[in-house]
Amino acid sequence: MELEERARDSADNCIACTSCIVACPVTKANPEYKGPKLVGPAHSRMHFSDPSDYEDTLMLCSNCKNCDITCPNGVSVSTLNMLERGRYLKAHPEAHKPEDKMLSHGFEMADMLNKIPFGKSLANLGMSIGEALGVMGAMGMAPERKTPRYASVYFRDLFKTIKQPSSDKKVLFFPGCYIDTNEPWVGTAFVQVMNENGYEVLMDNRFVCCGSPLVVGGYLDEARQHADTNVAIIQEYAQKGIPVVACCTSCSLMLKNEYTELFAQSEMKEAAKNVWDAFEFLTMLAEEGKLKKVNIKSDHKFIYHAPCHLRAQGMGLPAFDLLKAAGLNVVNADAGCCGMSGSYGFHKDNYETSMKIGQALFDAINADNYHKVICDCGTCRMQIQHGTDVKAVHPIEILAKAYKKA
Amino acid sequence: MVKDKATVVVVGGGATGVGILRDLSMRGIDALLIEKLDMVNGASSRYHGLLHSGARYAVKDQEAAKECIKENTILRRIGKSCVEATTGMFVQVEGDDPDFVDPWLKGCAESGISTRELSKEEALRLEPNLSRKLKVAYEVPDGAIDGFRMSWQNLQSAARYGGRYKTYTELIKVNIENATVKSITVRDNVTKEEYDIECEILVNAAGPWAGKVAELAGLECNVSPSKGTLIAFNQRITNHVVNRLRKPSNGDIFVPHGSITILGTSSITIPDPEDTSTSWEEVEELMKTGVGVFEHLRDYRILRVFAGSRPLYVPKGAEGGRNASRGFVTIDHEKEDGLKGMMTICGGKFTTYRLMAEKFCDVLAPKLHNTAKCRTAEEDLVPEVSEAEKKAARQYFPSYGVNLAATRLGVEKFGDVVKTLKEQPETREVLCECENVTMAEIQRIAAEPTSHCVADVRRRTRLGMGTCQGNYCAIRSAAVANKLFKNKFEGCSDSLSDMKNFLQARWKGITPVMAGKTLREAEMTRGMYELLFNVNGGRRG
Ligand SMILES: Cc1cc2nc3c(=O)[nH]c(=O)nc-3n(C[C@H](O)[C@H](O)[C@H](O)COP(=O)(O)OP(=O)(O)OC[C@H]3O[C@@H](n4cnc5c(N)ncnc54)[C@H](O)[C@@H]3O)c2cc1C
Ligand code: SF4
Ligand code: SF4
Numbered sequence: 001m002e003l004e005e006r007a008r009d010s011a012d013n014c015i016a017c018t019s020c021i022v023a024c025p026v027t028k029a030n031p032e033y034k035g036p037k038l039v040g041p042a043h044s045r046m047h048f049s050d051p052s053d054y055e056d057t058l059m060l061c062s063n064c065k066n067c068d069i070t071c072p073n074g075v076s077v078s079t080l081n082m083l084e085r086g087r088y089l090k091a092h093p094e095a096h097k098p099e100d101k102m103l104s105h106g107f108e109m110a111d112m113l114n115k116i117p118f119g120k121s122l123a124n125l126g127m128s129i130g131e132a133l134g135v136m137g138a139m140g141m142a143p144e145r146k147t148p149r150y151a152s153v154y155f156r157d158l159f160k161t162i163k164q165p166s167s168d169k170k171v172l173f174f175p176g177c178y179i180d181t182n183e184p185w186v187g188t189a190f191v192q193v194m195n196e197n198g199y200e201v202l203m204d205n206r207f208v209c210c211g212s213p214l215v216v217g218g219y220l221d222e223a224r225q226h227a228d229t230n231v232a233i234i235q236e237y238a239q240k241g242i243p244v245v246a247c248c249t250s251c252s253l254m255l256k257n258e259y260t261e262l263f264a265q266s267e268m269k270e271a272a273k274n275v276w277d278a279f280e281f282l283t284m285l286a287e288e289g290k291l292k293k294v295n296i297k298s299d300h301k302f303i304y305h306a307p308c309h310l311r312a313q314g315m316g317l318p319a320f321d322l323l324k325a326a327g328l329n330v331v332n333a334d335a336g337c338c339g340m341s342g343s344y345g346f347h348k349d350n351y352e353t354s355m356k357i358g359q360a361l362f363d364a365i366n367a368d369n370y371h372k373v374i375c376d377c378g379t380c381r382m383q384i385q386h387g388t389d390v391k392a393v394h395p396i397e398i399l400a401k402a403y404k405k406a
Numbered sequence: 407m408v409k410d411k412a413t414v415v416v417v418g419g420g421a422t423g424v425g426i427l428r429d430l431s432m433r434g435i436d437a438l439l440i441e442k443l444d445m446v447n448g449a450s451s452r453y454h455g456l457l458h459s460g461a462r463y464a465v466k467d468q469e470a471a472k473e474c475i476k477e478n479t480i481l482r483r484i485g486k487s488c489v490e491a492t493t494g495m496f497v498q499v500e501g502d503d504p505d506f507v508d509p510w511l512k513g514c515a516e517s518g519i520s521t522r523e524l525s526k527e528e529a530l531r532l533e534p535n536l537s538r539k540l541k542v543a544y545e546v547p548d549g550a551i552d553g554f555r556m557s558w559q560n561l562q563s564a565a566r567y568g569g570r571y572k573t574y575t576e577l578i579k580v581n582i583e584n585a586t587v588k589s590i591t592v593r594d595n596v597t598k599e600e601y602d603i604e605c606e607i608l609v610n611a612a613g614p615w616a617g618k619v620a621e622l623a624g625l626e627c628n629v630s631p632s633k634g635t636l637i638a639f640n641q642r643i644t645n646h647v648v649n650r651l652r653k654p655s656n657g658d659i660f661v662p663h664g665s666i667t668i669l670g671t672s673s674i675t676i677p678d679p680e681d682t683s684t685s686w687e688e689v690e691e692l693m694k695t696g697v698g699v700f701e702h703l704r705d706y707r708i709l710r711v712f713a714g715s716r717p718l719y720v721p722k723g724a725e726g727g728r729n730a731s732r733g734f735v736t737i738d739h740e741k742e743d744g745l746k747g748m749m750t751i752c753g754g755k756f757t758t759y760r761l762m763a764e765k766f767c768d769v770l771a772p773k774l775h776n777t778a779k780c781r782t783a784e785e786d787l788v789p790e791v792s793e794a795e796k797k798a799a800r801q802y803f804p805s806y807g808v809n810l811a812a813t814r815l816g817v818e819k820f821g822d823v824v825k826t827l828k829e830q831p832e833t834r835e836v837l838c839e840c841e842n843v844t845m846a847e848i849q850r851i852a853a854e855p856t857s858h859c860v861a862d863v864r865r866r867t868r869l870g871m872g873t874c875q876g877n878y879c880a881i882r883s884a885a886v887a888n889k890l891f892k893n894k895f896e897g898c899s900d901s902l903s904d905m906k907n908f909l910q911a912r913w914k915g916i917t918p919v920m921a922g923k924t925l926r927e928a929e930m931t932r933g934m935y936e937l938l939f940n941v942n943g944g945r946r947g
Contacts, residue, residue, distance in 0.1 A: 015873075016840070016873060042840060043806060045872065046842055048664065049810050053809075
């Protein structure tokens with residue numbers, strides 16, 4: 001059912017205060033970008049004048065959502081941008097960049113490779129060769145980047161081999177593409193942590209990619225299909241009283257906020273109530289006194305980077321707070337956006353902007369002798385490892401390790 | 407002192423006056439129009455902007471309905487860049503009188519107004535914000551018409567045939583000898599200079615002020631100004647004109663205009679047409695009716711409220727207000743009052759301004775032994791900017807800016823602006839971000855001899871008429887434009903006072919609706935201008 005409040009109506013709330021322009025990392029790094037206030041709320045009133053027109057620099061928006069976070073009036077600026085980009089690219093498919101299709105449809109490639117014997121190792125080999133030969137650049141990808149490698153066993157298959165104690169208390173895990181196909185060990189760590197707390201973790205392989213990369217690539221119709229599929233599953237579990245938990249903050253943001261903002265369906269708003277970020281969930285357990293206590297003993301010093309898509313969820317920094325409370329020696333980098341923003345930094349044209357944005361974070365990380373960077377987001381971790389030489393891990397890995405040690 | 411002369415002097419720069427100037431000029435009659443303030447100061451901008459299909463009058467006044475549909479068709483053709491061919495809907499929601507539908511359909515059919523029934527689903531698909539309590543919907547050929555633009559384009563058209571016009575020139579005295587108008591005395595409201603203009607015929611087209619102008623000639627003309635209040639919303643709530651299908655009453659019509667929507671209106675008889683005050687109570691009354699059609703109306707941001715007066719002519723003993731006739735009268739004061747050389751036109755609607763001018767000039771022209779036929783329906787008001795020109799100009803304009811600028815400026819000034827944008831890239835800066843107005847456009851209009859303050863530029867560019875109501879563009883445009891004005895008002899002689907006056911005028915329309923989102927914006931303005939810039943020069947302590 002169509003919701004009454006829609007993101008596009010939120011433009012009405014804009015008082016043109018320009019806070020979002022100040023907060024937008026892309027505007028700062030690339031003055032060519034006209035900035036959130038103009039391309040979002042201001043232009044949303046102008047489309048009538050010429051539906052065939054388009055603000056070219058809207059393509060520069062990374063959908064990092066710092067504008068939404070900053071806006072004192074609740075304008076969904078980034079969503080206005082994505083809706084407008086999608087509207088335009090649908091009418092003008094020729095305006096797509098050559099790499100859009102691939103970067104937005106990573107899940108298709110990953111699924112295909114899983115069906116081919118040795119598909120993944122061949123693909124990884126291919127990528128190494130490709131990188132060496134400079135093929136990535138020709139495909140529109142930033143040649144400087146190392147492409148993420150496929151795990152030999154995806155989490156969806158690995159999960160079947162994990163032995164869990166059964167329990168009445170269950171959660172449904174939403175792994176998201178990156179954890180599923182590239183970093184399955186994060187999923188394993190999640191299962192360990194939940195098991196330690198008396199929860200049994202379920203998987204449902206009907207889940208599809210959350211759709212975030214589809215949205216930024218302008219494939220809104222497909223994203224809508226993904227949303228409908230996932231929302232139906234979430235609601236099915238909601239009826240059984242089983243919460244859905246994600247470790248990737250871009251996935252959880254999508255399930256919790258963006259579906260509703262983009263597509264304005266009441267089912268989506270309803271389903272969102274049953275979705276949790278992993279550390280948000282664990283913090284809730286802690287607040288209820290139900291989290292298994294753990295004391296982290298480590299001589300190392302860590303630095304935490306809060307992904308923009310986590311900050312956009314408006315729930316504080318649950319992983320940072322929880323790990324710190326557990327005794328970890330960790331500081332908050334508090335250095336803004338890493339510049340990667342999902343697939344944004346992979347585009348050749350965005351590479352420079354992406355690295356410029358990340359510089360403050362890289363500097364913060366390099367400022368001291370940190371053992372590891374902790375960050376909830378997979379693509380942030382990739383960017384951090386690219387921009388510094390420090391290894392980046394998901395906070396759930398730290399917690400899982402601590403439980404194991406205890 | 408006589409400083410000027412013209413065969414005909416037309417008093418009043420509203421739709422009626424400019425229509426007459428164009429008509430006379432096209433017939434080859436030497437005519438001069440004077441307007442006491444900036445052009446389009448009265449009802450022709452302080453109005454709803456509905457290009458009537460006539461459907462609203464189909465039941466009660468079929469003659470008016472027939473005139474409307476005829477003129478509607480003509481204006482769409484000759485004034486393409488002033489008319490938004492939105493089409494309109496007549497809707498009934500639960501509770502509306504179903505018995506009104508049949509006579510209305512019959513009236514439309516008899517008046518030659520096409521109607522098409524829309525299923526509830528189709529109506530909601532076309533206008534998703536309509537109330538779910540929608541019962542019936544019909545499509546009619548309504549449209550929206552921009553009063554400022556239409557009037558200026560009439561002037562441009564007249565100018566091509568030798569017609570002249572002066573703004574800020576107020577009629578203050580009619581000089582009569584031997585029961586014949588010899589000349590008029592006017593005051594230049596910018597320089598305060600007073601002088602005479604000789605004429606053979608004086609045309610009183612002062613709209614709701616027509617009674618006052620008649621008084622200057624010692625005549626009585628019973629014009630009863632009827633004030634209507636209108637609410638401007640920050641966005642297009644609807645893409646169609648939406649009318650309530652019932653006996654016409656207050657708050658019945660929504661008209662989309664460019665980036666905004668206007669809801670109105672009411673009808674209160676007032677003594678003085680200068681009274682453009684509005685109140686929260688009037689707004690509330692309109693909103694209460696409005697939510698019947700758009701149930702979430704209260705969630706939308708109101709930009710401002712404004713009011714204007716209809717020039718209703720009331721023959722002695724007849725009824726005023728909403729029930730007064732919307733028709734118009736031509737008064738030949740020679741016949742009526744024995745005063746030679748003066749005629750008055752009064753009443754009518756914006757939609758029928760061209761027809762009114764035609765009929766009026768058909769009476770006037772023979773007095774000057776002119777037998778030319780009216781040609782105003784045959785020729786476009788102004789040549790349109792071609793698609794090729796627009797395409798070529800795209801690279802210099804901000805996105806979504808080309809069409810807006812082309813319709814606002816017209817061919818010649820559009821060409822000038824493109825040239826400036828091309829040669830001086832710094833003028834591509836968007837000074838008004840809400841309505842997408844570039845520095846080049848503002849400079850171009852500021853350099854016109856009729857521009858004396860930022861508000862004049864506003865009326866011709868839409869600068870300051872969008873979301874932030876001048877918050878950002880006031881300071882920017884005052885800085886850019888004020889130095890380009892050749893003659894300035896006393897109170898607007900420097901950019902600071904010009905800016906303050908401009909904001910103060912915006913404030914007038916905001917005050918009655920200062921709540922919710924509108925209040926937030928106002929606080930932002932106050933914070934910027936009073937605290938940050940300290941424009942009022944307040945001191946600490
Ligand atoms: C609230 C409202 C809503 C309306 N909605 C619609 C609508 O949707 N569609 C439609 O077709 N019509 C509508 N109308 C009617 C329409 O606006 C008027 O009929 C039309 O604009 C009248 O034009 P006018 O030129 O006669 O008067 P005006 O536009 O008022 O022009 C008179 C001019 O004379 C000038 N003047 C006065 N005294 C002097 C003087 N002494 N010397 C020099 N100049 C002087 C004034 O400054 C003014 O500019 C509406 C009217 C109102 C008030
Ligand atoms: S989403 Fe990020 S890049 Fe896009 S406008 Fe907002 S702050 Fe800027
Ligand atoms: S921060 Fe919000 S209110 Fe301020 S300009 Fe940006 S969108 Fe508008």
